[in-house]
Amino acid sequence: MTQAARKSASPLFEGADWTFDTLRRVHDAIEMVARKDLALDFYTNQIEIISSEQMLDAYSSIGMPLMYRHWSFGKHFMQSERSYRKGAMGLAYEIVINSDPCISYCMEENSMAMQTLVMAHAAFGHNHFFKTNHLFRQWTDAAGILDYLEYARGYIADCEEAHGPSAVEDILDAGHALMPNGVFRYRRKQPPSLRQEQERQRERRAHEEQAVSYLWSILPDTAHTSKTDAQIRERKRELHLPEENLLYFLEHYSPVLQPWQREVLRIIRNIAQYFYPQKQTKLMNEGCACFVHFHIINTLHEQGLLSDGAMLEILHNHTNVLFQPDFDDPRFSGINPYALGFAMMQDIQRICNDPREEDRAWFPDIAGSRDWKNVLAEAWANYRDESFIQQFLSPAVMRRFRMFALSDNADDPFYLVSGIHDERGFHVIRDTLAQNHDVASLEPHIEVVDVDLLGDRCLKLQHVKRNGVTLDDEQRDATLAHLERLWGYDVALEAVES
Amino acid sequence: MGHFVDRRLNPKDKSLGNRRRFLKRVRTHVKKAVDDAVRERAIADADRGENVVIPSGSIAEPIFRHSATSGHRDHVSSGNKSFNTGDRIKKPATKEAGGGGKTGSNEGSGEDEFLFVLSRDEFLDLFFEDMELPNLVKRGLKQIEMKKPHRAGFSVSGSPANINVTRTMRNALGRRLALKRPNDQEVRALRAEIFALEAVSSPTAKQRKQLAALHGLLEETLRRQRVIAYIDPLDVRYNYFEHRPEPREKAVMFCLMDVSASMGEREKDLAKRFFVLLHLFLSRRYTSIDLVFVRHTHNAQEVDEDTFFHSRETGGTVVSTALSEAARLVDERYPPSECNIYMAQASDGENFSGDSDKCVRLLDDHLMRCCQYFAYVEIVDEAEIGFLNNEDNGVELWRHYRRVAEKWPNFAMKRIARPADIYPVFRELFAKKTAEA
Numbered sequence: 001m002t003q004a005a006r007k008s009a010s011p012l013f014e015g016a017d018w019t020f021d022t023l024r025r026v027h028d029a030i031e032m033v034a035r036k037d038l039a040l041d042f043y044t045n046q047i048e049i050i051s052s053e054q055m056l057d058a059y060s061s062i063g064m065p066l067m068y069r070h071w072s073f074g075k076h077f078m079q080s081e082r083s084y085r086k087g088a089m090g091l092a093y094e095i096v097i098n099s100d101p102c103i104s105y106c107m108e109e110n111s112m113a114m115q116t117l118v119m120a121h122a123a124f125g126h127n128h129f130f131k132t133n134h135l136f137r138q139w140t141d142a143a144g145i146l147d148y149l150e151y152a153r154g155y156i157a158d159c160e161e162a163h164g165p166s167a168v169e170d171i172l173d174a175g176h177a178l179m180p181n182g183v184f185r186y187r188r189k190q191p192p193s194l195r196q197e198q199e200r201q202r203e204r205r206a207h208e209e210q211a212v213s214y215l216w217s218i219l220p221d222t223a224h225t226s227k228t229d230a231q232i233r234e235r236k237r238e239l240h241l242p243e244e245n246l247l248y249f250l251e252h253y254s255p256v257l258q259p260w261q262r263e264v265l266r267i268i269r270n271i272a273q274y275f276y277p278q279k280q281t282k283l284m285n286e287g288c289a290c291f292v293h294f295h296i297i298n299t300l301h302e303q304g305l306l307s308d309g310a311m312l313e314i315l316h317n318h319t320n321v322l323f324q325p326d327f328d329d330p331r332f333s334g335i336n337p338y339a340l341g342f343a344m345m346q347d348i349q350r351i352c353n354d355p356r357e358e359d360r361a362w363f364p365d366i367a368g369s370r371d372w373k374n375v376l377a378e379a380w381a382n383y384r385d386e387s388f389i390q391q392f393l394s395p396a397v398m399r400r401f402r403m404f405a406l407s408d409n410a411d412d413p414f415y416l417v418s419g420i421h422d423e424r425g426f427h428v429i430r431d432t433l434a435q436n437h438d439v440a441s442l443e444p445h446i447e448v449v450d451v452d453l454l455g456d457r458c459l460k461l462q463h464v465k466r467n468g469v470t471l472d473d474e475q476r477d478a479t480l481a482h483l484e485r486l487w488g489y490d491v492a493l494e495a496v497e498s
Numbered sequence: 499m500g501h502f503v504d505r506r507l508n509p510k511d512k513s514l515g516n517r518r519r520f521l522k523r524v525r526t527h528v529k530k531a532v533d534d535a536v537r538e539r540a541i542a543d544a545d546r547g548e549n550v551v552i553p554s555g556s557i558a559e560p561i562f563r564h565s566a567t568s569g570h571r572d573h574v575s576s577g578n579k580s581f582n583t584g585d586r587i588k589k590p591a592t593k594e595a596g597g598g599g600k601t602g603s604n605e606g607s608g609e610d611e612f613l614f615v616l617s618r619d620e621f622l623d624l625f626f627e628d629m630e631l632p633n634l635v636k637r638g639l640k641q642i643e644m645k646k647p648h649r650a651g652f653s654v655s656g657s658p659a660n661i662n663v664t665r666t667m668r669n670a671l672g673r674r675l676a677l678k679r680p681n682d683q684e685v686r687a688l689r690a691e692i693f694a695l696e697a698v699s700s701p702t703a704k705q706r707k708q709l710a711a712l713h714g715l716l717e718e719t720l721r722r723q724r725v726i727a728y729i730d731p732l733d734v735r736y737n738y739f740e741h742r743p744e745p746r747e748k749a750v751m752f753c754l755m756d757v758s759a760s761m762g763e764r765e766k767d768l769a770k771r772f773f774v775l776l777h778l779f780l781s782r783r784y785t786s787i788d789l790v791f792v793r794h795t796h797n798a799q800e801v802d803e804d805t806f807f808h809s810r811e812t813g814g815t816v817v818s819t820a821l822s823e824a825a826r827l828v829d830e831r832y833p834p835s836e837c838n839i840y841m842a843q844a845s846d847g848e849n850f851s852g853d854s855d856k857c858v859r860l861l862d863d864h865l866m867r868c869c870q871y872f873a874y875v876e877i878v879d880e881a882e883i884g885f886l887n888n889e890d891n892g893v894e895l896w897r898h899y900r901r902v903a904e905k906w907p908n909f910a911m912k913r914i915a916r917p918a919d920i921y922p923v924f925r926e927l928f929a930k931k932t933a934e935a
Contacts, residue, residue, distance in 0.1 A: 024502060027500045028500075044500070045501065046501045047500055047501070048502075048504075049502070049503070049505060050506060054508065061512075070516065071516065071519040071523045072520075072557075074513060074518070077513045077517060078520065078614040082614060105505075178561075179561070180561050324576055325576075325577070326577025327575040327577045332575075335574065335575070401576040402579070403575070403576055404581050406573050410570070412589075413588065414588050414589060415587045416587075417585040418583065419583055420581055420582060421578065429574055432572040436573065444562045444564055467571060468568060469565070469569030470568045470569065471562055473565065475562065475563055482560070
């Protein structure tokens with residue numbers, strides 16, 4: 001860009017103060033870049049200016065503008081209020097909600113430069129990701145979420161009126177304890193149509209006729225056991241077991257719950273499901289938003305629409321957010337998802353535009369293709385954190401972060417370094433890091449395996465251990481107590497090695 | 499297309515309902531914290547907010563989660579400086595130290611205690627809870643200070659109801675004089691002159707010229723009158739009111755208590771609540787309140803608050819010593835002409851035989867004449883209060899005080915066994931003052 005072109009336009013704003021007029025002008029300028037240059041696809045924006053008290057309110061109700069009432073939200077409110085007042089915690093500059101229109105909250109304290117950054121980040125970066133990523137498209141209903149929350153709030157208030165607050169609180173407490181175990185991880189199979197069913201039966205019969213062998217029938221005692229086996233199998237089939245969505249199972253099959261209690265569980269389950277994609281795409285979502293704001297801000301600055309002062313303030317905040325402390329730094333608390341996501345996406349851009357030999361070997365498809373916009377759009381749409389790292393973490397990024405993988409055996413008094421950023425270690429690090437971002441392996445895998453509704457009704461759960469990692473005893477017992485309250489009969493949890 | 503919405507004026511306390519639910523859930527802990535605070539604090543600052551610490555067990559939100567101390571796991575960390583593949587790094591000694599690159603699934607074991615701050619209102623609500631105060635009184639007590647509008651000059655803006663007519667008209671007059679606005683009399687005089695001239699049937703040339711000049715003058719005068727308004731927005735003045743806190747006088751509150759061995763922890767706690775409530779009431783009415791503590795056994799002395807509540811004395815019980823000590827202090831330091839004197843006495847009702855007469859004399863002749871109010875509580879056993887329901891029965895001191903109460907309307911007395919019994923002692927005091935307010 002030449003000097004003459006750079007200064008072609010005058011800055012959109014000067015100074016730190018913002019007005020709604022300036023906000024609107026800046027929003028439109030950002031939208032122009034987002035649409036024309038990056039070809040982003042986003043929901044209509046609804047940007048709401050709120051005060052710091054309201055931001056604290058939003059914090060306590062998991063970021064949603066309306067939420068049913070529960071004491072735990074009050075607890076979180078007090079917690080964040082306390083640390084905010086003590087100065088131990090700053091407030092977020094914005095909160096963005098996956099809804100259509102996409103609502104983002106911006107703090108009134110932000111300077112105009114910050115509002116610009118926040119809009120580019122949340123109202124376009126996150127917004128695009130919400131609209132295009134397959135997990136959000138598949139699992140969340142952006143257009144309906146606010147209506148649903150409104151309904152949920154009203155329904156639970158009605159329940160409190162009808163059945164007393166403490167009865168509702170009991171169900172909510174128990175439901176919240178099982179919230180992480182209240183999501184579907186895979187699309188459920190559609191029930192077959194009648195025609196498919198008949199076709200399958202015909203095939204099965206044909207197979208059985210073919211496989212008939214009278215030799216089997218002379219073996220002693222098989223008939224009896226196979227009959228019970230068949231019964232159990234039938235029972236499990238009817239209850240769709242095994243079932244990993246505990247809340248769903250309780251909602252449908254618990255022998256003791258009232259209809260309104262089932263509906264409350266359903267509400268909790270739906271909210272858990274709504275947030276599940278955000279857990280799975282933390283790194284990508286933030287990376288996408290950071291990449292988008294960085295690109296937009298730079299473009300605006302090149303066009304002369306942002307003054308140098310504003311640009312410096314924005315960059316200052318940008319680098320603060322993207323700071324990755326070393327492992328021996330007291331501030332270290334794991335890999336910063338903002339930093340890694342942004343670095344990986346920048347690296348994809350570099351690989352497309354300016355690849356090295358190494359990149360050609362690792363990413364033959366995209367290296368040198370110069371088509372980074374499409375590669376990124378593809379990645380944003382079709383990956384989640386785990387698969388994104390597995391696919392796109394490049395040696396250059398691993399080197400830059402000076403990553404190393406540790407293997408930690410609880411019985412050993414030491415950690416073993418299983419890989420560093422060298423030729424041998426790249427794959428180890430990439431695999432380990434991908435696994436660390438797989439929500440399914442971070443959260444305990446617990447499923448309902450059997451229950452005899454006509455017998456003792458004992459609910460049998462199974463915890464599938466990975467690498468010998470057990471459950472935290474205290475938390476497990478407390479959660480099981482909640483589970484028993486919802487089930488009404490005994491609950492047994494056994495751990496099996498995968 | 500983006501929409502902008504200004505939400506800053508929306509109601510703020512969206513999570514108030516959640517906060518209430520939380521407080522309800524931890525009620526027992528909060529109540530205990532409040533009771534402890536009342537016991538430990540000085541009377542004068544009983545009505546502050548309070549830090550409450552709650553063991554996290556009662557408000558835990560359990561979920562299934564991996565234990566941090568079992569099995570095998572892998573992490574990736576950043577910032578490698580000297581490690582090579584195959585190196586062994588010693589684990590830090592404490593399992594939670596986490597410095598050695600522990601990341602990922604280690605969620606931590608949760609905090610042990612939960613600490614939050616109770617607001618002043620919430621604190622007082624809980625404090626009042628088992629005292630069974632009427633709501634009107636509770637609200638009155640929570641109000642920190644009362645303000646009244648006072649005239650504070652004039653302002654150029656305000657509501658039409660507050661227009662100050664005199665000031666406005668004076669300004670208008672001054673402006674009209676300064677700008678030489680012609681008044682109606684001048685106009686009338688001109689018109690009369692013109693009328694007279696026009697009435698002349700055959701005017702001379704001089705007269706005709708004069709008439710033309712007069713017409714010009716009238717037109718100019720009328721124009722000036724139009725242009726220079728009679729009352730201009732500039733002239734308008736409004737009365738300005740300032741909200742000033744009510745001036746309140748000085749008061750002194752005497753706390754008299756029997757500290758002989760028969761007063762145990764329970765009795766002292768009840769007595770303290772009694773003093774705190776009186777102090778809360780007084781602090782609403784007076785800017786500064788002196789607290790004087792007089793304790794007595796068989797002799798009385800002035801002590802500080804800590805000694806008053808916490809140290810023990812042995813000896814007999816002679817109530818009149820406390821009263822005469824209080825009377826001496828009043829004479830010495832708090833002349834009734836300058837100070838409002840309130841006295842609160844707590845005792846278990848025991849007195850040296852024959853001394854009660856002396857008490858009555860002291861009260862009649864001296865104290866009741868200079869006191870605004872004298873409140874006496876007899877702290878009795880919860881088991882006893884059942885058969886002490888007849889006001890006339892009781893120990894010697896009680897019977898004698900009954901005589902005082904009959905004579906002086908500003909003397910209140912009551913037997914208390916529970917916190918709920920305290921308020922009725924002040925009922926009259928509160929009823930009278932809230933009616934006034």
